Amino acid sequence: MTPAPAPTGLPLLMAFDLDGTLIPERGDRLQDDVATALSRLRAQGVKLAIITGRDMAPEAVREAMQPHAVASNNGGRIEIDGTLHTEAIFTPDDLEAVLAHELDGARAILFTEGGLYVDIPPGYEPEPWMVLRGYRPLAEAPRDSIQKVGYFHPHVAGFAAQLRESHPHLVLTGAQEPYPHFLTVTPTGAHKGAALALIADALGVPHERTVAFGDSDNDEAMLEIAGYAVQVGTLPLLSRHAHVRVEMQVELGTFLSAWADRLGG
Numbered sequence: 001m002t003p004a005p006a007p008t009g010l011p012l013l014m015a016f017d018l019d020g021t022l023i024p025e026r027g028d029r030l031q032d033d034v035a036t037a038l039s040r041l042r043a044q045g046v047k048l049a050i051i052t053g054r055d056m057a058p059e060a061v062r063e064a065m066q067p068h069a070v071a072s073n074n075g076g077r078i079e080i081d082g083t084l085h086t087e088a089i090f091t092p093d094d095l096e097a098v099l100a101h102e103l104d105g106a107r108a109i110l111f112t113e114g115g116l117y118v119d120i121p122p123g124y125e126p127e128p129w130m131v132l133r134g135y136r137p138l139a140e141a142p143r144d145s146i147q148k149v150g151y152f153h154p155h156v157a158g159f160a161a162q163l164r165e166s167h168p169h170l171v172l173t174g175a176q177e178p179y180p181h182f183l184t185v186t187p188t189g190a191h192k193g194a195a196l197a198l199i200a201d202a203l204g205v206p207h208e209r210t211v212a213f214g215d216s217d218n219d220e221a222m223l224e225i226a227g228y229a230v231q232v233g234t235l236p237l238l239s240r241h242a243h244v245r246v247e248m249q250v251e252l253g254t255f256l257s258a259w260a261d262r263l264g265g
Helices: 032-043 059-065 092-099 128-133 156-166 192-203 217-225 249-263
Strands: 013-016 047-051 069-072 077-080 083-087 107-112 115-119 148-152 171-176 179-186 210-214 228-232 244-246
Touching: 013 192, 032 047, 032 059, 032 249, 047 059, 047 192, 069 192, 077 192, 083 192, 092 148, 092 156, 115 128, 148 156, 156 171, 156 179, 171 217, 192 210, 192 217, 210 217, 217 228, 228 249, 244 249
Parallel strands: 013 047, 013 210, 047 069, 210 228, 228 244
Antiparallel strands: 069 077, 077 083, 107 115, 107 148, 148 179, 171 179
């Protein structure tokens, strides 16, 4: 890949996926060189955003980065300068369709603001992060405030295909590499591309002055619309959108430091 010229000068918005991009997979803090580079960029006037599939960004990451905006649940919930800006909730009919699966033995997770509801089949142990979060049984989930649904199952791809046929307005990610056994479903319009556009508008940054960093299939939408797209890793799905690639997540700090050098600080 021949790198395209990176945008310089202000205004500039840099938006980062979390796992495998800004931090190591399932990590909870920034590497030191990444934190230093982000601090330099922020001091230079660059706007910073987190756009993640997680339902919340780790507090240590937020404290070190001091982002101007945070979008969680694949863009379904957006905070601007610490204030809730928008929140996508499933309609009752859409939620019914998403929950009406035939995935025998699937592990299902429903996410609300601050709540985690899990259906764990017999023989499976809850993952440590679920225990840490204090999950509750799926049957107790308030059906009027669900923001995201996740499924773990070897055959989620088939269910995803059914949903795309019957409910094409819903947003589906996963069920393919690099997460072939995990499917995420979010409400209409709740995707990272829409979140990037909304954040840019709220912060007064033209869309062509946005830079998106991502490594996975749920990052495709924001890499596609960003003014400049940085692929982290080598997932083939993202290559057609990327202006440049950072081969490994551990190289991100060096990449961002070089960008700060170009901006002159």
